[in-house]
Amino acid sequence: MSLRLKTILGVAFIEAILLALLISMTLNYLESTNYDGLYKRATTTATLFSTTTKDAVISYDLASLEDFSSELMANPDIVYVKVLTPEGQVFTQAGDERLLTRAFIEDEDVSAVNDGVFDISASIEEGGQVFGKIELGIDTTGLSQSIEEARIWSASIAIGEMLLVALFSFLLGTYLTSRLSRLTEAANQISHGSTEFSLSTKGNDEISDVAEAFNQMSRRLTQAAEQRAVYEQQLEQLNQTLESRVERRTEQLKSNIYKLEGTNKKLQVAQEQLIQSEKMASIGTLAAGVAHEINNPIGYVMSNIKTLKEYNQIYQEAINRFLKLTSQVSEDVDPSLQELMVWLQQQDIEYIQADVSELMSDTVEGTLRIREIVAGLKDFSHVKLQQEMQEEDLNEAIKKTLKVAQNELKYKAAVKVKLGNIPKVKCRIGQVQQVLLNLFINAGHAITDKGVIKVISGVMGKEVYIAVRDNGTGIAKSLQEKIFDPFFTTKEVGTGSGLGLSITYGIMQDHNGRVELDSAVGKGSTFTLFFPID
DSSP: OOOHHHHHHHHHHHHHHHHHHHHHHHHHHHHHHHHHHHHHHHHHHHHHHHHHHHHHHHHTHHHHHHHHHHHHHHHHTTEEEEEETTTTTTEEEOOOOOHHHHHOOOSSSSOOOOOEEEEEEEEEEEEEEEEEEEEEEEHHHHHHHHHHHHHHHHHHHHHHHHHHHHHHHHHHHHHHHHHHHHHHHHHHHHHTTTOOOOOOOOOOSHHHHHHHHHHHHHHHHHHHHHHHHHHEEEEHHHHHHHHHHHHHHHHHHHHHHHHHHHHHHHHHHHHHHHHHHHHHHHHHHHHHHOOOOOHHHHHHHHHHHHHHHHHHHHHHHHHHHHHHHHHSTTHHHHHHHHHHHHHHHTTTTHHHHHHHHHHHHHHHHHHHHHHHHHHHHHHHHHOOOTTEEEEEEEEHHHHHHHHHHHHHHHTTEEEEEEEOOOOOOOOOOHHHHHHHHHHHHHHHHOOOOOOOEEEEEEEEEEEEEEEEESSOOOHHHHHHTTTTTTOOOOTTTTTTTTTTTHHHHHHHHHHHEEEEEEEETTTTTEEEEEEEOO
């Protein structure tokens, strides 16, 4: 739909609505005014005629009543009149015989009249007593014709008004579309590269302002095109000189890359040494705890051995007495045996025999604990720097590392382990154990009072994850971005090197994995390690 047609239809629609409202309001006002006037005139006429005829009705002056009726019928719009007794008998009547003979039905509203006659009545009263009744009819056809003519004239005026508005809209739309078509043509030429096009700016309206703005845009585009041509020429010259520069820079880059490769190899060696150094530092931190763990089972063994030695002396004495008793061959053997039995009962030989087995069990358990702790520490510390990646069970690595860190953690937190059914992954198990030990120790340091450390393993997509969660002090948001930086630490001076998490990050990168941190101050921290399954 064109702009011109939209303009015509839009203006015509608005004009039609406004005219319909105006005509409707005007006709309603005209009808109500005329109907009210007719009603008031009818009631006034009936009231005055009842007053005029009151004396003649009371005195039964029929001649006067006929004269009054004839005078009333001189009004052109009164079509009939009746003067009746209280019982409905006719004193006198005048007007259209057809209307006089029909049944009288009084009308309440002029607009509801459908037979062309407005019927109305009035009582003839004196001193509160009714002496008669007036019935008369007023012709409404003239009023209806006048209102109908007003409707016709209003419709004619409205149609003429709409035609004039449509004509004006057509002329306005034609003017606008012609100017816009010219503007469209100019825009198309500019889009095809012709920036020298100019529009006519005759007139002093908004369209002329748009044309002037378009001409200014065209001039600016022409200037921009000229500047671009100059820049392109300068760039072409620069490109010619850049080729030689690029060749020289390429040679320099090759030399720098060769140097960087050598430096990278040195850094790898230094990193491996740093990893081993950090591992040994972690083991040093646990040395006191490990010694404590070893001393406890050794104490059990030495104490049990001492007790066993005492018990052994009693056994030996019992055996010696028994041998001495049995070496005597006489009739006094029975009392001696009786004495031996009494003595054995005094020494509680049954309890000693039962306690010997328990002491031996404690001794075996203590030695087993020593073997496990020492074996775990040995597995952890004796790892080759260039160990090849092999398929390993990460759940076993968690268990072994927790045994090493047990003494560091048991006085600060309860460790809860939930290990999932995970596949083996290729890794350097010694480095993984170092990462886990570092996370376990950090979790213990983050807890100031009795807390909980949760260790969870499982599978997420194509990755195996290990989560170490604590309910300690947490790490502030502002520090979380720096937590993996070398030498950055949140611990007090002298209590941390700041390399643990940096080395952890490097080891996970070396395993094509990643480490993620989720922490909130006062709620705790969760470090999650992700290892690719493939």
